[in-house]
Amino acid sequence: MKRRPFHTVLFVLVAASAIVVATSLPAAAGADVSAVRYWTAPDHTRIVVDLTGEASYSTSVLTDPDRVVVLVVGGGIGAAQVVTPVGDGLVDRVRLNELQSGTQVVVDLSTASAHTVFPLKPYLTKPNRIVIDIFHEEQPGVAPPARPEAAGEITPRVIIIDPGHGGEDPGTLGNGVLVEKDIVLDISKRLAALLKSRGGYDVRLTRDGDYFVRLAKRKQIANASGGDVFISIHANSAPSKRADGTEVFYVSPRGASDQAARELADRENAADLVGGVSPDANGDVLSILVDLKMSDNVQKSSDLAGLVEDEVGRDRLGDCVIKQAGFLVLKSLAMPSILVEVGFLTNSSDVNKLKRASYRQSYAECLAAAIDHYFDRYAPVVAQDGGMHKVAPGETLWSIARRYDITIDDLRAMNGLDPRATIRVDQVLAVTRS
Secondary structure, eight states, rough: OOOTTOOBBOOOOSSOOOOOEEEEOSSOOOOOOOOEEEESSSEEEEEEEEEESSSOOOEEEEETTTEEEEEETTOOOOOOOOOEEOOSSSEEEEEEEOOEEEEEOOOOOOOOOOOEEEEEBBBBTTTEEEEEEEEEESSOOOOOOOOOOSSSSSEEEEEEEEEOEEEEOOOOTTTEEEEEHHHHHHHHHHHHHHHHSSEEEEEEEEEEOOOOOOOHHHHHHHHHTTTTEEEEEEEESSSSSSOOOEEEEEEOOOOOOOOHHHHHHHHTTHHHHHHOOOHHHOGGGGGGOOOOOGHHHHHHHHHHHHHHHHHOOOOOOOOOOEEEEOOOTTTTSOOOOOEEEEEEETTTHHHHHTOHHHHHHHHHHHHHHHHHHHHHHHHHOTTTTTEEOOOOOOHHHHHHHHTTOHHHHHHHHHOOOTTOOOOOOTEEOOOOOO
16 A cells, blocks of 8 residues: 555555544543534645544445545534535535434545544634545645756746645634635735746745645645745734734744744744644654755845845835744745745734735735846856856855756866865856766
């Protein structure tokens, strides 16, 4: 059986009956099912069963037709809808059956599929839950951008746009009017469309719909794509309703720049607790450390944050402050990366602005302009006739070698550079062997 990363997959094809897997929970039976919700992602469908309390449960797989059954021991059907249509090509529907032994949650499948089932304890406004993830047989991977076929051909710049939250994790709720996950997805899609229309950009989104993506998966998508820049888009909140404007963060190897930044990073880093990650998932979600070799990327991240600040000020979209904090989604990324909080959903003025499609479009245009200016500053200029590279401000031998997938020793050898030699802005270097 093929084992999927970060999941313990229960995938059983049974000729005529079910295999039951008992789940041990230190809880009394008798919790009712209060709601059933679902989200469809590119690689799986997530079903969330809300409970009125802790409960023991068991799982089974049935065939003819294919379905996954979760029995909530001793529980009843509370206010939950008895049948929840899905019809996304993976799951047909979810049904509730009340039995003497408890409530059955029956997931009718379009075809036999791998799945996981795991419990979640209450967190913030979320009750006890049972999560059922149904996976596509082959989860879609992220193909790295194609390298140039001919010397001198410029590779499209790969931009990773990361809309925060999604699915079970709504993020901040804005005065009962706006939901963070929806606002940031809209701005992200507008930014992606703007960059694609310019040409020269290969744009990837970590999510393009309303579904949950764990923090480690977002980082994995970015690194597997060979991204040149990573922008995570969020909306802010604060105890004081007077707090407003944009805050742009880049990762800090030494900790947060202030207490508010530290508290914000803690809230964003808890996204996996809200959205739900199986206990079997990789532990690196909670223990990612900054690779100090990426100090070049930290400097470029700082520069990109400054360019966003310039564009927000130029377009009069409000105040903008640059800060540092230990956001997990930014750590260990092999590219310059920033997290943009587009406004405070606890501030009525920011909420009124973000409600307007025209404002969200203007905000996306600011971000696109900042990315353009970033590559004007740092993009390698490759001569069309020879595979040559003109050194841009801030570049090092290490960053140039990494971009062209060669070693620093090869770069020195091709250009007759002494190991102690330095490079200067506008110096032209050979980056391919003749």
